[in-house]
Amino acid sequence: MAAFAADGAALAGEWPGASLTRLAESQSPPQDGALTPVSWQVQGERHPLPAGEPEIWLALQASAPVWLTCQRCLQPLALPLTLDRRLRFVHGESQAEAMDAEFEDDVLALPRWLDLRELIEDELLLALPLVPRHDTCPQPLPVAVGQSELLGEDPGVDSRPDEGAKQPHPFAALRALKSGGGTSDPDAG
Numbered sequence: 001m002a003a004f005a006a007d008g009a010a011l012a013g014e015w016p017g018a019s020l021t022r023l024a025e026s027q028s029p030p031q032d033g034a035l036t037p038v039s040w041q042v043q044g045e046r047h048p049l050p051a052g053e054p055e056i057w058l059a060l061q062a063s064a065p066v067w068l069t070c071q072r073c074l075q076p077l078a079l080p081l082t083l084d085r086r087l088r089f090v091h092g093e094s095q096a097e098a099m100d101a102e103f104e105d106d107v108l109a110l111p112r113w114l115d116l117r118e119l120i121e122d123e124l125l126l127a128l129p130l131v132p133r134h135d136t137c138p139q140p141l142p143v144a145v146g147q148s149e150l151l152g153e154d155p156g157v158d159s160r161p162d163e164g165a166k167q168p169h170p171f172a173a174l175r176a177l178k179s180g181g182g183t184s185d186p187d188a189g
């Protein structure tokens, strides 16, 4: 990994969508839709420091159109997911954690071997929206249909408010109980 970055080496490739299993599991493609390949490229960089070992950076780009479910209309939503990140690698987990809290860039511990597929899949999973939604949903919302059916089934409930008004007021009943108790003859007991 350090040698790769020191050479300023670049790698690029494409993976079948189904080969990133965690990303594939978080998608919901339509019945006739296949997962789209994930294309990616990385570029290693070595940043010399005034003292100590040079810093290792990795520029990472990836694009993966993913199938999600719109949380408004529950229809499939094709989202072009893209990554453009720069990751900074330091020696040792503890230093990585300390620097990750301090800097805006992602700081990771420099591994001997870097599993690019796992790293890129991690980053893509983090980039997924929490509540995916169409900008404009393609179909009328199913909720509107459900509401009209509900009104048709039971039309009488809210349409005759007069009946409710004629019911005795709950406090009236309470008052009747109280006054009944008050007028009971104490001599009868």
Ligand SMILES: [Zn+2]
Pocket: 070, 071, 072, 073, 074, 075, 133, 134, 136, 137, 138
């Ligand atoms: Zn939608």
